[in-house]
Amino acid sequence: MSFDIPDDRQYLESHEWALETDGVVRVGITDFAQDELGDVVFVELPGEGDHLKQEDDLGVIESIKAVSDLYAPVSGEVTAVNEALFDAPELVNEDPFGEGWMLEIDADDTAELEALLTAEAYEDQIA
Amino acid sequence: MPLQTPPLRGAHDERGAKFTEFGGWDMPVEFDSIRTEHAAVREDVGVFDVSHMGQMHVTGPDATTLMQRLTSNDVSRLAVGDSQYAAITNEEGIIIDDTVVYRLPNETTASSGEHGEPTYLFVPNAGTDEETHERWISYRNEWGLEATVDNRTDEYAMFAVQGPNAPTLVDELTDESVADLARFEAQYATIDGVTCWIARTGYTGEDGFELIIPWSEAEHIWGLIDCLPCGLGARDTLRIEAGLLLSGQDFDLESNPRTPYEAGIGFTVDLETEFVGRDALEQVDVEGVDEKLIGLQLIDRGVPRHGYDITNTDGRVVGTVTSGTMSPSLDKPIGLGYVPTEYAEPGTTLQVVVRGQSKKARVETTPFIDTV
Numbered sequence: 001m002s003f004d005i006p007d008d009r010q011y012l013e014s015h016e017w018a019l020e021t022d023g024v025v026r027v028g029i030t031d032f033a034q035d036e037l038g039d040v041v042f043v044e045l046p047g048e049g050d051h052l053k054q055e056d057d058l059g060v061i062e063s064i065k066a067v068s069d070l071y072a073p074v075s076g077e078v079t080a081v082n083e084a085l086f087d088a089p090e091l092v093n094e095d096p097f098g099e100g101w102m103l104e105i106d107a108d109d110t111a112e113l114e115a116l117l118t119a120e121a122y123e124d125q126i127a
Numbered sequence: 128m129p130l131q132t133p134p135l136r137g138a139h140d141e142r143g144a145k146f147t148e149f150g151g152w153d154m155p156v157e158f159d160s161i162r163t164e165h166a167a168v169r170e171d172v173g174v175f176d177v178s179h180m181g182q183m184h185v186t187g188p189d190a191t192t193l194m195q196r197l198t199s200n201d202v203s204r205l206a207v208g209d210s211q212y213a214a215i216t217n218e219e220g221i222i223i224d225d226t227v228v229y230r231l232p233n234e235t236t237a238s239s240g241e242h243g244e245p246t247y248l249f250v251p252n253a254g255t256d257e258e259t260h261e262r263w264i265s266y267r268n269e270w271g272l273e274a275t276v277d278n279r280t281d282e283y284a285m286f287a288v289q290g291p292n293a294p295t296l297v298d299e300l301t302d303e304s305v306a307d308l309a310r311f312e313a314q315y316a317t318i319d320g321v322t323c324w325i326a327r328t329g330y331t332g333e334d335g336f337e338l339i340i341p342w343s344e345a346e347h348i349w350g351l352i353d354c355l356p357c358g359l360g361a362r363d364t365l366r367i368e369a370g371l372l373l374s375g376q377d378f379d380l381e382s383n384p385r386t387p388y389e390a391g392i393g394f395t396v397d398l399e400t401e402f403v404g405r406d407a408l409e410q411v412d413v414e415g416v417d418e419k420l421i422g423l424q425l426i427d428r429g430v431p432r433h434g435y436d437i438t439n440t441d442g443r444v445v446g447t448v449t450s451g452t453m454s455p456s457l458d459k460p461i462g463l464g465y466v467p468t469e470y471a472e473p474g475t476t477l478q479v480v481v482r483g484q485s486k487k488a489r490v491e492t493t494p495f496i497d498t499v
Contacts, residue, residue: 036145038145038157038160038161038360039160039161039162039455041430041453042428042429042430042453042460044428044429044482060482062430062453063161064161064162064360064364064452064453064455065156065157065161065360065363067430067432086428093160
């Protein structure tokens with residue numbers, strides 16, 4: 001089975017993706033991760049205005065069969081949460097890199113993103 | 128210890144299944160998606176490979192006595208082709224396992240003559256077959272009974288074809304008609320030259336059949352069953368909605384010791400019969416239980432899971448969730464658990480502690496859905 005791994009963004013070993021635009025980092029989970037989890041039924045995310053540190057727990061995603069923690073790819077303030085997921089968590093399965101995004105973080109220091117994996121390195125990890 | 132593999136491990140792998148360890152077996156947990164598989168069984172038909180279930184064969188002049196004394200239900204009521212759900216209890220009346228006991232056609236041996244000897248098949252849970260076999264042998268010897276007890280788990284595959292369209296599908300497969308079998312009735316029937324034991328039983332709350340097939344013919348027969356393959360993930364969501372217990376989780380001799388009365392399966396106990404645990408259970412029947420199994424639904428957002436605390440509205444821990452999921456049919460978070468009887472009335476408000484946060488919950492009657 002092959003999974004989408006768009007090369008416009010970066011990745012964590014824990015299967016989150018991070019897409020930075022003008023200092024704001026959008027976060028979600030990868031196609032591989034949603035496939036491993038199966039049908040997503042619940043997400044628990046921080047509130048807007050919360051401050052996260054890189055590698056902090058930022059929330060929880062639950063599928064029918066599993067519970068999984070989410071980790072922050074970068075330190076900063078949460079500026080947006082994808083509230084559509086509260087009523088339609090299946091968006092994470094249907095479109096993990098698009099409509100299934102989880103939150104946006106206004107990064108304290110985008111240099112932290114250098115520690116993340118490239119698409120190529122992430123592909124090697126899940127191979 | 129290496130995992131046991133069902134005869135169809137390779138075929139499931141090719142079909143793209145994900146696997147999980149269950150009771151010492153490497154079993155498919157999901158083929159396409161739990162939601163899709165669950166819906167197929169509720170609305171149409173799906174097939175599960177449940178070859179991890181034990182297959183115990185008991186025959187001989189004292190077979191009925193042995194089965195009667197080691198299971199909680201009344202085995203003497205079983206005619207050939209009948210089956211019953213039963214608990215296997217210890218001296219204290221605590222459930223060791225639950226099982227379905229089938230009465231097979233009498234086995235004729237040289238010594239038994241033309242009418243043959245009573246013969247039973249019973250199906251203990253995954254991974255318990257060896258200790259169950261030892262238990263049967265040990266009591267047989269202690270009581271000096273004449274019966275043969277064979278563990279045939281490795282000789283038979285078991286498939287569950289479940290869903291409202293299962294009867295049509297299975298009936299088309301068999302030479303003999305099985306459509307007239309009532310719930311819990313069973314018979315031998317032939318599928319493409321292979322003799323299979325076909326029972327109108329299941330673990331989903333839907334109509335359907337369980338097929339017990341010689342291991343060597345498993346792949347052949349699996350290939351003839353033309354419907355969506357389903358994994359243990361959907362089996363779990365289906366049985367939770369149907370309020371059915373999972374051995375080792377909703378009761379467990381070590382970690383969650385329960386009598387059949389506490390576990391809500393008092394209907395499997397026939398106190399008119401003699402069996403290991405009977406006297407203790409008579410006492411419980413007279414005195415009543417302190418705790419019992421309930422169904423619950425979370426009202427707040429969240430999913431109840433095995434091991435989560437249940438509290439009363441004051442926040443005091445009063446029980447534990449033993450099974451839980453997001454119900455695919457109801458699209459609501461549901462679970463099973465034990466609480467003191469004072470909290471067990473449907474409609475009672477309780478709380479489930481999810482990652483440190485109290486979520487409002489309500490006691491519900493089980494099954495959560497309409498079942499056969």
